Amino acid sequence: MKVLSKSSEYGLRALLYMVGKDGGQEFVSIREMSEHLGISFHFLTKILQSLTQANLLVSYRGPHGGVAFKVSPAQILLGDVVRVLEGNDFFEKCLLGLPGCGELAPCPMHAFWKEIRGALKDEFENTTIADMGQKALKRNLRLMP
Amino acid sequence: MKVLSKSSEYGLRALLYMVGKDGGQEFVSIREMSEHLGISFHFLTKILQSLTQANLLVSYRGPHGGVAFKVSPAQILLGDVVRVLEGNDFFEKCLLGLPGCGELAPCPMHAFWKEIRGALKDEFENTTIADMGQKALKRNLRLMP
């Protein structure tokens, strides 16, 4: 049951790392993150570039460069992140992959999938990176393999 | 939010088609299904082979051959199908993909993911192919694109 792509997994873990570091105030080196989190540096760079282009982060080159939050982590929803990294229809897809599935022409799974999918969407649309970061920090939760 | 692989999508759709056809009594041609459902014949064949090898279906070659339920569709859980087609750990995976994530060493998402994942597992472990097929038949629900 793989819900998120590697891009989303890595992107979220990186953002949580950033919050955990200093509350998300200053530039964090991508190299440093890639090493601490056990993620390929170049791959992570591309993921964070997407988040930069989506105006969630800002980046800075040169010594002491890295990425920092452009929008406060208290205003970035988990849903915002996955929508950037996986597309806007992330929470809309049919469980059986049928293109036109919806209230008008539901597939056999539609009724119950709607519930589950809705619950996840709800969580993702009401939880911020800061919320998760707080929790992670307080209880010292894992961010790496 | 793609939860199931194409194999599972196709496999479930095929089983639902079989139930819808005659209540799952007689052999249904894979060719016929592939055409009705808009799925590649050879790919579907391989998927149904897996379900046959897992003893959920039986197959028969030659004219009027095909596949039929070995176990009654009223005794096949949705969970059984996806476990065959995607592996036994289907309902156990960490949202962030961290290998050891669990109660002892939870990731920041663990608490809420456990809930959602549990709800889905619950549905899959308490809903049979026959249940879904009944519903589909009654309301004439879609099985193809």
Add this chain to the structure above:
DNA sequence: TTATAATAAGACAAAATAATCTTAAATCTT
């Protein structure tokens, strides 16, 4: 101003998933 450190961008490669093709084996019909 030169060397160094860092991200940006895009080409390239590897791996996993999805789809197709070919040949074999089993079964039925005539």
Add this chain to the structure above:
DNA sequence: AAGATTTAAGATTATTTTGTCTTATTATAA
């Protein structure tokens, strides 16, 4: 017995996702 039909099995190809490598660009610092 011969031919047609159908699944079985495995090889091959295509596509998508994931990961790596190289070169450029920007910034700092000596």
